[in-house]
Amino acid sequence: xxxxxNGQTLxxxxxxxxxxxxxxxxxxxxxxxxxGWFDVVKPDRLLGMKSWERAECKMVEEAVTLALGKAKVAxxxxxxxLGGDLLHQIITSSFAARSIDVPFFGLYGACATIAEALCLAxxxxxxxxxxxxxxxxxxxxxxxxxxxxFPTEFGVQRPVTAQYTVTAVGxxxxxxPGKGKMQITHxxxxxxxxxxQKDPMDLGAAMAPAAADTILAHFQDTGRAPESYDxxxxxxxxxxxxxxxxxxxxxxxxxxxxxxxDCGMMLYDETQETVAGGSGCGCSASVFxxxxxxxxxxxxxxxxxxxxxxxLHSTTSAQQGESIPCxxxxxxxxRSG
Amino acid sequence: xxxxxNGQTLxxxxxxxxxxxxxxxxxxxxxxxxxGWFDVVKPDRLLGMKSWERAECKMVEEAVTLALGKAKVAxxxxxxxLGGDLLHQIITSSFAARSIDVPFFGLYGACATIAEALCLAxxxxxxxxxxxxxxxxxxxxxxxxxxxxFPTEFGVQRPVTAQYTVTAVGxxxxxxPGKGKMQITHxxxxxxxxxxQKDPMDLGAAMAPAAADTILAHFQDTGRAPESYDxxxxxxxxxxxxxxxxxxxxxxxxxxxxxxxDCGMMLYDETQETVAGGSGCGCSASVFxxxxxxxxxxxxxxxxxxxxxxxLHSTTSAQQGESIPCxxxxxxxxRSG
Numbered sequence: 001x002x003x004x005x006n007g008q009t010l011x012x013x014x015x016x017x018x019x020x021x022x023x024x025x026x027x028x029x030x031x032x033x034x035x036g037w038f039d040v041v042k043p044d045r046l047l048g049m050k051s052w053e054r055a056e057c058k059m060v061e062e063a064v065t066l067a068l069g070k071a072k073v074a075x076x077x078x079x080x081x082l083g084g085d086l087l088h089q090i091i092t093s094s095f096a097a098r099s100i101d102v103p104f105f106g107l108y109g110a111c112a113t114i115a116e117a118l119c120l121a122x123x124x125x126x127x128x129x130x131x132x133x134x135x136x137x138x139x140x141x142x143x144x145x146x147x148x149x150f151p152t153e154f155g156v157q158r159p160v161t162a163q164y165t166v167t168a169v170g171x172x173x174x175x176x177p178g179k180g181k182m183q184i185t186h187x188x189x190x191x192x193x194x195x196x197q198k199d200p201m202d203l204g205a206a207m208a209p210a211a212a213d214t215i216l217a218h219f220q221d222t223g224r225a226p227e228s229y230d231x232x233x234x235x236x237x238x239x240x241x242x243x244x245x246x247x248x249x250x251x252x253x254x255x256x257x258x259x260x261x262d263c264g265m266m267l268y269d270e271t272q273e274t275v276a277g278g279s280g281c282g283c284s285a286s287v288f289x290x291x292x293x294x295x296x297x298x299x300x301x302x303x304x305x306x307x308x309x310x311x312l313h314s315t316t317s318a319q320q321g322e323s324i325p326c327x328x329x330x331x332x333x334x335r336s337g
Numbered sequence: 338x339x340x341x342x343n344g345q346t347l348x349x350x351x352x353x354x355x356x357x358x359x360x361x362x363x364x365x366x367x368x369x370x371x372x373g374w375f376d377v378v379k380p381d382r383l384l385g386m387k388s389w390e391r392a393e394c395k396m397v398e399e400a401v402t403l404a405l406g407k408a409k410v411a412x413x414x415x416x417x418x419l420g421g422d423l424l425h426q427i428i429t430s431s432f433a434a435r436s437i438d439v440p441f442f443g444l445y446g447a448c449a450t451i452a453e454a455l456c457l458a459x460x461x462x463x464x465x466x467x468x469x470x471x472x473x474x475x476x477x478x479x480x481x482x483x484x485x486x487f488p489t490e491f492g493v494q495r496p497v498t499a500q501y502t503v504t505a506v507g508x509x510x511x512x513x514p515g516k517g518k519m520q521i522t523h524x525x526x527x528x529x530x531x532x533x534q535k536d537p538m539d540l541g542a543a544m545a546p547a548a549a550d551t552i553l554a555h556f557q558d559t560g561r562a563p564e565s566y567d568x569x570x571x572x573x574x575x576x577x578x579x580x581x582x583x584x585x586x587x588x589x590x591x592x593x594x595x596x597x598x599d600c601g602m603m604l605y606d607e608t609q610e611t612v613a614g615g616s617g618c619g620c621s622a623s624v625f626x627x628x629x630x631x632x633x634x635x636x637x638x639x640x641x642x643x644x645x646x647x648x649l650h651s652t653t654s655a656q657q658g659e660s661i662p663c664x665x666x667x668x669x670x671x672r673s674g
Contacts, residue, residue, distance in 0.1 A: 004465050005416060008440050051657050079342060080526065087651065088425040090445045094529060094649035098662045103345050103526035105453060106445040106649070106664075108427045116442060120457065127464025128341050147653070189417065189440035192431060312431035312443070314424065316484070320388050325435045327443075 004126070008214070009188040009221035016125035017180035018118075018333060019132070019173045020070035023290035024063040025282075026141065026167025032268045037290040038168075039066055045142055045167050053091065056140035056167075060085075060096040063171035063289070064136050071132070071173035071180075078102045079130035082121055084113035085138045085281050086165070087147060092138055100134065110310030111207075111236050112190065113137040114170055114285035115329035119187035121174035136171035139280025148200065148315060161202035161240045164274035166267060170285025172293075178336070181297045186332040188218040192312065194325040200311075200318045204241020204264075204276055207309040210326035211237060212248035215307055218330045219254060226256050230301040231292070235284035235308035235328070236264035238277030263287035284308040288333075296335050303334035341463070345551070346525040346558035353462035354517035355455075355670060356469070356510045357407035360627035361400040362619075363478065363504030369605045374627035375505075376403055382479055382504050390428065393477035393504075397422075397433040400508035400626070401473050408469070408510040408517075415439045415510075416467035419458055421450035422475045422618050423502070424484060429475055437471065447647030448544075448573050449527065450474040451507055451622035452666035456524035458511040473508035476617025485537065485652060498539035498577045501611035503604060507622025509630075515673070518634045523669040525555040529649065531662040537648075537655045541578020541601075541613055544646040547663035548574060549585035552644055555667045556591060563593050567638040568629070572621035572645035572665070573601035575614030600624035621645040625670075633672050640671035 004011050023038040030041030040062065047055040060083070068078065081100045083093030084107035097104040109116040117135035124130040142152050144165040150156040177183065193210040211234045219226070226232060237245055242262040249256060263284040264277035288306055295301045308331075313324040341348050360375040367378030377399065384392040397420070405415065418437045420430030421444035434441040446453040454472040461467040479489050481502040487493040514520065530547040548571045556563070563569060574582055579599040586593060600621040601614035625643055632638040645668070650661040 003468055005467060010466050053653060053657065084445070086426075088653060089423075089447065089649060089651035091649070091651045091654045094662050094664075095654070095659070097664075098529040098531050101528055104529055104664060105457065105526070108421070108443040108445045110426065120442065123460060123464055123466055127460055127466065129347050129460055129464065130342060131340055189442070191438055192435040192441055194435050312426060312428070314426035314428045316390060316425060317428045317432070320390065322432070325431050327431075327434075327441060 007221035008217045009186055012122055012126045012185055014126055014177040015183035015185045016122040016177055017175050018182040018184060019175040019180040020067045021172045021289035021293040022063045022066035023286040024059045024169045025286055029166055029168050029267055032272060034267060034291050037294050052140055052142040056092045056138055056143050057095045059169045060092055060136050060138045061099055063169040064100055064134050067171040067173045068134060073132045073173055078132050078134055080105060080124060080133045082107055082117040082133060082135040084108050086144045109327060110312055111279060111281050111283060112308040112310030112327050112329050113281045114288060115306060115308035115331045118184060118331045119189060119329060122184040122187060125174055131176060133174045136169055137281045137285035138169040139165050139282035141165045141167045144280055158275050159201045160275055162275045163203060163238045163264060163277055163279035165280040166278040166283045168282030168286035170282060170289030172289060181336055182333055183336045184331060184333055188214055188330040190214040190327045190329045192325045192327050194323050196323045198323045200313060202240060203279060203311045204237045205244055206311050206324040207326040208237055208241040208244035209248060211245045211307055211309045211328040214328040214330050215249060216252055216254060229303055229305045232256060232260045232305045234262045236279040237262050237309055238264040240276045296333060299335060306331045344558035345554045346523055349459055349463045349522055351463055351514040352520035352522045353459045353514055354512045355519040355521060356512040356517040357404045358509040358626035358630040359400045359403035360623040361396045361506045362623055366503055366505050366604055369609060371604060371628045374631050389477055389479040393429045393475055393480050394432045396506045397429055397473050397475045398436055400506040401437055401471050404508040404510045405471060410469045410510055415469050415471055417442060417461060417470045419444055419454045419470060419472040421445050423481045446664060447649055448616060448618050448620060449645040449647030449664050449666050450618045451625060452643060452645035452668045455521060455668045456526060456666060459521040459524060462511055468513060470511045473506055474618040474622035475506040476502050476619035478502045478504045481617055495612050496538045497612055499612045500540060500575045500601060500614055500616035502617040503615045503620045505619030505623035507619060507626030509626060518673055519670055520673045521668060521670055525551055525667040527551040527664040527666045529662045529664050531660050533660045535660045537650060539577060540616060540648045541575045542581055543648050543661040544663040545574055545578040545581035546585060548582045548644055548646045548665040551665040551667050552586060553589055553591060566640055566642045569593060569597045569642045571599045573616040574599050574646055575601040577613045633670060636672060643668045
């Protein structure tokens, strides 16, 4: 048996299809530049539920149901559900898995979770362990802010390096090679990288070295040039972290042009007061499941490299003065055929 | 391509080997009935570190290093590290992954994590995506108790249904079929099951239905009889949950005899004041990596079914009055050849 791995990069010999995706977002995300690309924009963040946590779970269930419907995959034909989110013990994903009611793998990769899930879904399908795998990654502004920072009701002022946790879910259904309009061809699995940054109000700077590490590994492993991709997207480095990543890559000899962008900088415009930009497990997940997937399906993009980025700290580690270990996983998604 | 899955059960056509395991435990676990089966018993729970969280991380690093050494797998030949633990944002695993320094998949399955990790490691190897995968699952009494219940210094009295979070790590290295003395032949991936139990001081009762669900699925999918296994072990249902699981299985027509035991009931004896028994991600992980692996290697056991059990709640969900969704994943490990 041939090992389908070169360095950190898995090469899918029979690229699993992305049969369908769905993005469900909150009101603020629905007012941003990518508004038209999402499946559902919610008018408020509570959705009539008794807690924000329930609202986030509801959005995940809706996104997964939508994606399964678009993919025309019935519940009985769904082998696994993979999910992760920012909340302690990933309760959003676990509670959503209760109603999705198929064998469940819980994942934690912070804001890199969507790429971890797409990678493992592709592994399960390409390895012959599954026919259809559903996955989702989510975040919710209020559930995350009160857990990691301050309850939003406090109105605490944020430093300029801080990012705004998005209210958004990205879901996808991965299936057999040759089906659907998109396929996953490669996954570069990240190592944990930590340059000693300790400020949880500046996660972009903490994550930039992890993103650069995975991007460099990807191009070395595949031997590709940046021009192989229509877009190369970091997950949520935002306006402080993305330029740092550009600089780290430049020093390593890799110069990326205007095709190198960041999902956290694409979700909002400057009038929306999100300080450095968006972040959260739903950030790159919803940009992928909305904007990127639609443009791949419509043939505007031929191939993209999504480098989802995650900061793997907790409030405990931050309060204990530990630095912030970070990770980035890269996924190549291209138009089929 | 044949799908290697029947119902919820993956069947590994070329069973990946468990090349080596290592169990590192705390002092209390080292005084229990399984004492002689662990690789390292620590004399205290702080290990000279400045925080219990650092001590837990140190124990994980030590267990993984030990397992890699026993397996004679060099760092350059290690493809992936898979890890999970109980702490918010799985900081133990993420910080350990920083020093292990290979591509990392973060997992969250609560106390079922060891089985989730063994399953995904086997998937990666059997699917041809990796040659060697290291994995670990850990818990630490003081880090978990202060996060989920009360700081241990408070000396809060515990109800009789409560379990005692173990200080323990179980690590393993999974590798190519035909190597080593143990192999993973099947994995039954659990669904999230929730019977509406809301008391986080009685997790055994919450998890029992999930364990029964996965055990029934396993025997239905494989067509095997319980006699196929020398031992069938739940993870940490302990003395309240295990009899409930026995009863749920009996009502479903499956009567298990004395070979049906629980890792949480094996780790301590009645003099150790652990109330209902042990729990935590390190519970079934250390029983597997110590007692079970040694007995499989020595030929005393021919084949075991480990049904690791996890409660997927958080303090947030408990405080919001939500019930406790649970999961159980089952792994078949047998002596090779």
